[in-house]
Amino acid sequence: MNLLAHDASILTHDNQIRSSIEPDQILAVETRSLRKVYGRFVSVADLSIDVRHGEVFGFLGPNGAGKTTSIKMLMGLVRPTSGSARLLGKPLGDRSAKRRIGFLPELFRFHDWLSGVEFLDLHGKLYGMSTSERRRRIPEVLELVGLAGRGDQPLRSYSKGMQQRAGFAQALLNDPQIVFLDEPTSALDPVGRRDVRDIIRQLRNEGRTVFLNSHLLSEVESVCDRVAIINHGQVAAVGPMHELLRRDLTVEFRLGSWSEAVKDTLLSFGSLEELRHVATTTIAGVNVSDDETVGRIVDALVAIGVPVYGVTPHSLTLEDLFFEVVSRQDRRDERNAH
Amino acid sequence: MTTLLIARLTFDEALRRKLIWAVLFLSAVFLGLYAFGFQILRDDIVRFDDQRAGRPNADLPYEIQASAMVLLGLYTVNFLAGIMTIFASVGAIASEIEAGTLHAIIPKPLSRWEIIAGKYLGFFAMIAVYLMLMVGGVAFIARFIGKYTPPNLIQGLALMILVSAILLSLTMLGSTIFSTMANGVVVFMLYGMAVTGGLVEQIGTALDNDTMVRIGVVSSVLLPSDAMWKLASYVVQPTVAVNTIGPNPLGTAAPPSDFAVRYALFYCATLVLTSMLVFRRRDI
Numbered sequence: 001m002n003l004l005a006h007d008a009s010i011l012t013h014d015n016q017i018r019s020s021i022e023p024d025q026i027l028a029v030e031t032r033s034l035r036k037v038y039g040r041f042v043s044v045a046d047l048s049i050d051v052r053h054g055e056v057f058g059f060l061g062p063n064g065a066g067k068t069t070s071i072k073m074l075m076g077l078v079r080p081t082s083g084s085a086r087l088l089g090k091p092l093g094d095r096s097a098k099r100r101i102g103f104l105p106e107l108f109r110f111h112d113w114l115s116g117v118e119f120l121d122l123h124g125k126l127y128g129m130s131t132s133e134r135r136r137r138i139p140e141v142l143e144l145v146g147l148a149g150r151g152d153q154p155l156r157s158y159s160k161g162m163q164q165r166a167g168f169a170q171a172l173l174n175d176p177q178i179v180f181l182d183e184p185t186s187a188l189d190p191v192g193r194r195d196v197r198d199i200i201r202q203l204r205n206e207g208r209t210v211f212l213n214s215h216l217l218s219e220v221e222s223v224c225d226r227v228a229i230i231n232h233g234q235v236a237a238v239g240p241m242h243e244l245l246r247r248d249l250t251v252e253f254r255l256g257s258w259s260e261a262v263k264d265t266l267l268s269f270g271s272l273e274e275l276r277h278v279a280t281t282t283i284a285g286v287n288v289s290d291d292e293t294v295g296r297i298v299d300a301l302v303a304i305g306v307p308v309y310g311v312t313p314h315s316l317t318l319e320d321l322f323f324e325v326v327s328r329q330d331r332r333d334e335r336n337a338h
Numbered sequence: 339m340t341t342l343l344i345a346r347l348t349f350d351e352a353l354r355r356k357l358i359w360a361v362l363f364l365s366a367v368f369l370g371l372y373a374f375g376f377q378i379l380r381d382d383i384v385r386f387d388d389q390r391a392g393r394p395n396a397d398l399p400y401e402i403q404a405s406a407m408v409l410l411g412l413y414t415v416n417f418l419a420g421i422m423t424i425f426a427s428v429g430a431i432a433s434e435i436e437a438g439t440l441h442a443i444i445p446k447p448l449s450r451w452e453i454i455a456g457k458y459l460g461f462f463a464m465i466a467v468y469l470m471l472m473v474g475g476v477a478f479i480a481r482f483i484g485k486y487t488p489p490n491l492i493q494g495l496a497l498m499i500l501v502s503a504i505l506l507s508l509t510m511l512g513s514t515i516f517s518t519m520a521n522g523v524v525v526f527m528l529y530g531m532a533v534t535g536g537l538v539e540q541i542g543t544a545l546d547n548d549t550m551v552r553i554g555v556v557s558s559v560l561l562p563s564d565a566m567w568k569l570a571s572y573v574v575q576p577t578v579a580v581n582t583i584g585p586n587p588l589g590t591a592a593p594p595s596d597f598a599v600r601y602a603l604f605y606c607a608t609l610v611l612t613s614m615l616v617f618r619r620r621d622i
Contacts, residue, residue: 105441
């Protein structure tokens with residue numbers, strides 16, 4: 001009995017702590033060991049990610065990595081086999097959370113006999129928006145996605161790109177705190193893609209969270225604050241974009257002379273990745289941890305009298321990183337399999 | 339609220355299907371022919387009353403002939419309504435999953451059972467309206483062309499709506515489990531089984547064959563639609579007609595009991611609840 005009372009007091013205490021947390025300290029998306037198995041096929045093995053409020057989070061991975069299944073679990077379309085997830089601090093399926101979430105599915109078809117406005121009105125009603133809210137918001141989102149003036153046409157007459165924009169408008173209709181976009185630019189031409197990037201940036205400026213699932217690395221690279229790279233249904237790498245890309249910064253020094261002393265100086269700052277002698281100059285690639293080191297290397301080289309003709313940083317592109325992470329994990333999986 | 343929204347959407351969407359308009363067109367053609375047929379029957383009686391002596395049905399009162407005519411009309415309406423119910427709702431959930439329409443609806447602040455309830459209501463409303471119009475049409479023709487008013491028409495209409503509701507419950511449940519195509523096959527097989535089972539039971543009753551009667555009973559437990567039609571056909575005939583015509587493929591002299599009606603209602607409720615439970619767990 002005492003024990004029970006003790007437990008109860010802990011619970012109350014815990015609840016008090018929870019409720020005293022500011023809303024912006026609660027994660028926008030939080031998954032813990034989320035797993036989905038179809039028969040014997042493991043679609044998502046073990047997904048644990050945190051998405052903070054107000055960030056654009058890129059969800060990357062090769063085809064079949066389990067990205068869409070992961071989003072479907074978060075959207076309540078697919079039941080997780082195990083694990084848990086919270087959206088806006090609420091467990092999956094919570095109505096108050098669903099009301100503040102927008103979702104643009106990858107494969108979708110809308111009731112195409114409806115006009116753009118009727119379609120948005122229907123989805124506004126599904127969100128539980130009042131008549132006045134819908135009347136105010138529908139022209140706004142049509143404008144935002146570039147469909148202003150086309151709202152009275154039936155969706156059937158829309159081009160693929162326009163339908164995608166209509167889907168986007170649907171996802172933004174309820175002024176969502178988090179917007180989930182599953183391959184939002186797959187049906188769009190270059191202009192449409194740029195528009196989507198602009199909208200994503202605007203959403204971030206408004207303080208909204210964007211969860212972007214895309215296989216277009218350049219797109220993710222240009223708009224995302226943080227990325228998770230998913231492979232074989234689990235997180236292979238996660239972190240802020242600039243940190244992930246900076247992790248292996250190689251700087252190329254073009255030098256006027258070369259000696260063992262120069263080599264030792266460079267080695268004291270980082271590993272030597274590359275060494276080429278071109279005509280009278282030497283090109284040495286040094287792996288460094290941060291920008292300050294680059295400055296110190298230059299100082300050290302000048303101090304021992306080596307002419308420095310050029311310094312070129314070679315940071316990874318997201319594409320390099322992506323292939324590196326994916327192939328490294330595949331190799332590890334192969335080893336584990338043997 | 340959301341349920342009604344989905345119901346409205348389902349109703350509107352159903353009316354966009356060519357199939358529904360094809361059924362409505364056939365129904366209109368049928369009513370036209372039916373009116374024509376009733377007119378001939380009536381003429382036959384009134385104008386050639388004096389010549390009736392040598393005819394095979396000379397001793398049948400007009401009431402019985404008109405009642406048989408009404409039964410024939412309602413049987414056709416019941417059949418058309420059944421076909422329409424199955425075709426309209428065969429892909430209720432399955433085809434929306436296949437097309438991806440539900441992908442943008444399920445994440446909205448609503449529960450999945452509301453989608454089932456809304457769709458059920460939408461289809462139910464469509465079929466109820468259809469049956470009211472058609473049964474009304476048959477009754478109107480009988481009244482004003484045939485000068486005959488069948489008894490218990492409202493009760494008959496309610497039972498016919500129940501027939502379609504049973505088929506709708508089965509089709510909706512199938513749609514949450516199977517693909518559209520597989521569901522169509524399964525539901526039509528069961529529908530055929532129920533009709534055949536009903537027939538076997540009739541013949542069994544006539545021949546006093548217990549096995550055949552039992553087959554009929556089992557089939558109406560699996561799908562009580564035909565049993566409810568038998569009851570509907572029984573209530574809309576005057577007693578004299580039932581007694582004179584006896585058991586026949588369209589009607590019965592031994593109607594299902596009240597228990598059968600309660601079972602049919604229970605059957606609908608159970609199937610709808612089951613579809614909600616199945617759909618709740620279904621991966622989209």
